[in-house]
Amino acid sequence: MTKINAIYNTIQEWFRLKKITQGLTGSELRSATTTFYVQFSMSVLPTILIVSVHYNEPPETHFYSLVHYLVLIIPLMTAYLLLRRRYFNLSAIITLVSINYHLGALTLAQADDPAPIGFFITSILSFLMISKNYNVTRFLISIASLGLYTASQYYYRVMGGNALFGPPKWIVPAEYLIPPLILGSFLIVLIVYQFVKAVETAETKLTEEHEKSEKLLLNIIPQEIAEELKRKGVSTPRQFNSATICFTDFEGFTSIAETMNPKELVEELDRCFSYFDSLMDHYNLEKLKTIGDSYMFVGGIPSTNKTHAVDCVLAAIEIQAFMNQMKDIKESQNLPYWELRLGIHSGEVIAGVIGEKKFAYDVWSDTVNTASRCESSGVSGKINISSATFELVKDFFDCDYRGYIDAKNKGKIKMYFVNGILEELREKNNPNTPNSQFKKRYEFLKDHNISL
Structure with a gap:
């Protein structure tokens, strides 16, 4: 039982990222933890699906799937190591680029694969994973993700282009599909950015007020006593x-x-x-x-x-x-x-x-x-x-x-x-x-x- 508790506590500590995120502000903490959970999810999910691919997909797709699975996992592991060394923004950028690459590989493989929907998710994650100090990078990755989604839909749904392992099942006119896609992509970027900006502004003000309160408190009583008062x-x-x-x-x-x-x-x-x-x-x-x-x-x-x-x-x-x-x-x-x-x-x-x-x-x-x-x-x-x-x-x-x-x-x-x-x-x-x-x-x- 003691060993089980020890293992449970170790896993819990790992998921909470206490050592990695110590001393971070609220905004930095959110970015780091989001990056970690995305890395974890995108490592576990393809690993589970690789078995399903082997049994359910045609044999000619197996080698392609395995290669691109490794091309995803290796950068994710590298990004995780960078996260542990507190290179948070670099870790987030590598994570998002590797996920977009993997989604692109899946999109090229099957015309009707749901993978392009993932581009919407990565366009949102760029604002949650990358620090506000790198605002241009956030926008570039978000726009690139939505651009990949729009391009894939145009190629398959408008031009009727073939994927490596199958043609599309339905095709529509460009004037029917492209305008709502562009408008939807623009609205997603705008809404998510405004939401994240509002949260970050609130967090900045909260941090500033907290620092003022801490300074005032330490002007009244010693730090050791202040910490005891806050705890007890x-x-x-x-x-x-x-x-x-x-x-x-x-x-x-x-x-x-x-x-x-x-x-x-x-x-x-x-x-x-x-x-x-x-x-x-x-x-x-x-x-x-x-x-x-x-x-x-x-x-x-x-x-x-x-x-x-x-x-x-x-x-x-x-x-x-x-x-x-x-x-x-x-x-x-x-x-x-x-x-x-x-x-x-x-x-x-x-x-x-x-x-x-x-x-x-x-x-x-x-x-x-x-x-x-x-x-x-x-x-x-x-x-x-x-x-x-x-x-x-x-x-x-x-x-x-x-x-x-x-x-x-x-x-x-x-x-x-x-x-x-x-x-x-x-x-x-x-x-x-x-x-x-x-x-x-x-x-x-x-x-x-x-x-x-």
């Missing part, structure tokens, strides 16, 4: 034994904001927060939220790592450097400027998605409260870190011990100011840029099982 509909909260929380807050924001119009205020905040956002991906951090002029981010979740504290401090150094640059520009223009307090703390957190509408990925624990107190107990233009974070970053950064600082509702907390990267670990011309020694130490921390 819910996200299970997780506990992280070690993560680093960072809060920023603008000094004197309210007083300066009162001197700015709403548009200027929003543009200034957007300029700052957009730059902060750009650092999140660079340092493998997660932005959690903004609350007014406060910006909160975290390292070490949803994927755990050993470098989260170092990553957060590196991002904090770049943030302060950016704010100092903004300060210099504003001062040179005699404009008011914002200064930033930045607080960091490391410890255990619980992370998850809360709410059913306008949900958000958030963290909870005393670590969050302590990080907030590190920010409020800091000094403008400085990076204030707790002793817990200091222990994780002391081998990378130059820090000044502040002593035990009073923190609201937390008592006294041991705190440090981060001055920058250690002298031996930074570039000489740019003190905020890690050198090769820093990177080696960072890689060692990332790859080795150091307790955090």
